[in-house]
Amino acid sequence: MLEALGLSTTAAAVYRAMLDHPQDGVDALAARCTLTPVQVHDSLDELGALMLVRASADRPGQMRAVDPAIGLADMVARQEADLAARQAALAASRAAVTRMVADRAEHRATHGERLLGMDAIHARLEHMGRTATFEVLAVQPGNQHPEDLHASRPADTEALARGVAMRTLYQDATRHQPHTAAYAHWLLSHGGEVRTAPTIPQRLIITDRAQALVPIDPTDNRKGALHITEPGILTALTDLFEQAWNTAIPLGATQPGDPDTGLTPTERHLLRLLGTGATDDTAGQRLGISTRTVRRHMASIMERLDATSRFEAGIKATHKGWL
Incomplete structure (x- = not known):
């Protein structure tokens, strides 16, 4: 449990030992935890940085463990604040990307091309997948059409076989949508990475951070797509993906409710x-x-x-x- 809050295994063991045996010094803690005194000192430094230990008033030169009800609660509060800040940054990035893409949607120079119809979109996705050399990033909101998943499989299979890293972001709801969940687990079984979140950005495919495909109409991706190679837009889209990815949960991991509210x-x-x-x-x-x-x-x-x-x-x- 403590490791999930950012503590190393060694520091967690020392913290538990200090709570159970508050009179132990460094040597006693080392013996009790099967560690060296150096490892105990390193763990105390780590615990001190996280404000889980403080100087003892009764034993000068030694440390005492902070009550978990205070120390661990403060750690959770800090993590929640960090998560809220990342979510706010994600929302701001999403708004910025939406404005940027809208401004460029009608641009048909060398840095943007409109693709109308699913045949054109599937053909471009297949080309992007087959020419990817190191990375494919994908955001897939909502339920996926079975025919779209079927059309994606050949290119995905070939890219994964070549060692291309594939990261795909779905909504939590897809965990309960049979054909989308089956495809997500297929990606996992072939070496891809899949995460989910309650809300995610608009549909998006990025290959090698050099080209991207976004829908012309976010409410209906079947109307057409915009193929983007503009470096500035690509950087914004990639940053948006990374922020959403960092707050998502790996497929297969449990999603426990908030311990204080019970909310998922x-x-x-x-x-x-x-x-x-x-x-x-x-x-x-x-x-x-x-x-x-x-x-x-x-x-x-x-x-x-x-x-x-x-x-x-x-x-x-x-x-x-x-x-």
Whole structure:
């Protein structure tokens, strides 16, 4: 558990030993943890940087462990603040990319080309996959059309066989969509990496950080796509992908609810969306889930809050710090 908060295994062992045996000095801790005194000193430095140990008032020159209810809670709070900052940066990047792509959507010089129709899009995706030399980055929001997944497989198979690194970002909802989940697990089994998040940027494919494909209409990727090679736009798109990737969860990993609220990541995002005035339909589209699922999530949240209306649920969620 402590390792998940950023502690090394060695430092975690020393911290537990200090909590259980507060009178132990460095030598005693080393013997108890089967470590060298140097390793114990290094662990104390690590624990000190994380504010989990402090100087002992009773034993000059020695350290005491900070109560986990204080020290670990502070660590979690710092991590939550860091995550909130990354999410804010992601939102700002998403807005900047949307504006930039919109400004360039009509540009048809050497740095941009409009592809109309799925045949043209599939042909370009196949070419991008077959010419990729080291990396393919993909954002795939919503449920995927089975025919699109089928069309992608040959190029993906060939690229993975050549050792091209493939990272794909899906929405959490796809974990429960059979054909999309099956394709995601197929990517994993062939050496790709897959992560999911409640909300992700618009559909996007980047190869070798040198060319990208984005939909002309984010609400309907089948209308056409814009092929981009403009370095400035590519840098912004790649940064957007990396920020979204860093806050996503690997496919196959469990998604535990918040220990304080019991909310899953999807439920927390849903509350935030509805709190900004989004309708059930709009929130469902953003999260890649049906309106019925949105209402089922809200019914569960209202039950936990003992609220008889969404308005009351919003007030109680705010008072509890859920929003």
